[in-house]
Amino acid sequence: MTYETPEPQAVCNPITSSAIFLVLTLNPTPESAQTVRDWFGDVAGLTxxxxxxxxxxxxxxxxxxxxxxxxxxxxxxxPASLHPFREFGEGERLAPATPGDILLHIRAEQMDLCFELATQMMAALGDAVTVADEVQGFRYFDMRSIIGFVDGTENPEGRKAAHFTMIGDEDPEFSGGSYVLVQKYLHKMDAWNALSVEAQERVIGRTKLADIELSDEEKPSNAHAALTVITDENGEEVKILRDNMPFGRPGAGEFGTYFIGYARSPSPIEQMLENMFVGRPAGNYDRLLDFSTAVTGGLFFVPSADLLEALADR
Structure with a gap:
């Protein structure tokens, strides 16, 4: 049986309570490449x-x-818009590119399910890959980031989520796919918690308790919520789908956010990063970056589920 529209991967599935993010690099041998190609056909079955x-x-x-x-x-x-991760900013305010060939975004309501699937995936890949980064994320209270504000409020839903994340006729050979950009941020919690709630709200651009966006008069132009709104040439807002997760190790003083954004083109996410790290206009950067440091960065193409399985035979 054939279908007109390729079946996408689980990009638009509901946000869950737990996640594991694995970024892998290919080991440079022909055997490794063949192992990974074969493995693409097994991802759905293992899941x-x-x-x-x-x-x-x-x-x-x-x-x-x-x-x-x-x-x-x-x-x-x-895929037409697939390219290496583009760095933005400089010095201490930099969105760096870091190694990564394969991204696995595993999520479930229970961490044991994520853990078991990650274990099975890594066993199947064996020595064909090396782990560049691994993060176990958790849902923090009522959908809040580790800095205490609700995350993902402006995510598109329903058919809009598919519209903003799924490649269509603009690249027909790869329709049903998506692009995903990931970054790991570490937060300076002592400095952040030293701010008053009102000062934190001006940095984010939303109220902390009620999660209501500040009015244009109240919201600074360098607030996070102001700089992460992207519009097209017609002035229409372009959405991305975020599934960010907090992570951390309190004993090590590590508190972070794993940013993951899906879109049908990398352009709106890259424009968002330029606004944040360079500024809109230049120099008017995201004030949240005074308290948060990006330590990884990668851009990936997410094939449709049908294409992912077919890649085993390419």
Whole structure:
């Protein structure tokens, strides 16, 4: 049976309570490349095998491929907008590019499901890859980030989520796919907590308790909420789908946010990063970056579920 529209991966699935983010690099051998190509065909089956054990756990896995990995693994055209991660800013206020060929975004209502699937995925890949970064994220109270504000309030929902995240006729060979950009941020919690609630609200651009956006008169032009709104050439807002998760190790003094944004093109996310790290206008940067440091950065193409399975035979 064939379908007109490719089945997407679980990009638009509901936000869950737990997640594991794995960024992997390919080991430079022909055997490693073949192992990874074969593994693409097994991702969906492994996810089903683990998820069926706890159907209410809502286990999903989204797999993304970097520009470098695409060129290494496959001949022929790559997705039209896939390119290496672009760095923004400089000095202490920098969005850096860091190594990463494969992204796994595993999420479920229970961490044990995420853990089991990550274990099975890594066993299947064996020594074909090296782990560049691994983060276990958790949902923090009522959808709040580690700095205490609700995260993801402006996410598109329903058909709008698909519209803003799924590639369509603009790149028909890769329709049903998406782009995903990830960054790991570490927060200076002592400095942040030294601010009054009112000062924190001006940095974010929303009220802390009620999660209401400040009025244009109250909201500074360098507030996070002001600089992360992206519009197209017609003045219409372009949304991205965020599934950010807090993470941390209190004993080590590590408190962070794993940013993950899905879109049908990298352009709106990259414009958001330029606004944050360079400024709009230049110099009017996101004040949140006085308290948060980006330590990783990667851009990946998320094939449709149909294409991901077919990549095993490319």
């Amino acid at each position: 089903r095998s683990v998820g069926k054990r706890v159907p209410a756990g809502n286990l999903t896995c989204v797999c993304g491929i970097s520009a470098n990995a695409w060129d290494t693994l496959f001949d022929g055209p790559r």
